[in-house]
Amino acid sequence: xxxxIAPCHNEExxxxxxxxxVNAAISKIKTDHQGLSVELILVDDGSTDSTLEIIKSxx
Numbered sequence: 001x002x003x004x005i006a007p008c009h010n011e012e013x014x015x016x017x018x019x020x021x022v023n024a025a026i027s028k029i030k031t032d033h034q035g036l037s038v039e040l041i042l043v044d045d046g047s048t049d050s051t052l053e054i055i056k057s058x059x
Contacts, residue, residue: 001037002029008055009045015054 004022008015026038044052 001039003039003041005041005043007043007045008047008051010047010049011051012047012049012054015051015058019058 004026006018006022011018022040026040029038030036042055044055
């Protein structure tokens with residue numbers, strides 16, 4: 001299993017781009033390494049914007 005861990009602090013403006021890029025990378029990894037499980041762990045570091053809500057809605 002591959003775990004990708006990313007801290008997030010007030011990232012509401014960048015999360016959509018991050019999700020696009022990381023999903024593309026995960027797709028390539030899964031294609032190149034069939035059978036590999038990949039998980040994305042996002043850690044909200046006390047954001048005061050809507051970062052946490054965006055993370056929750058993307059699940």
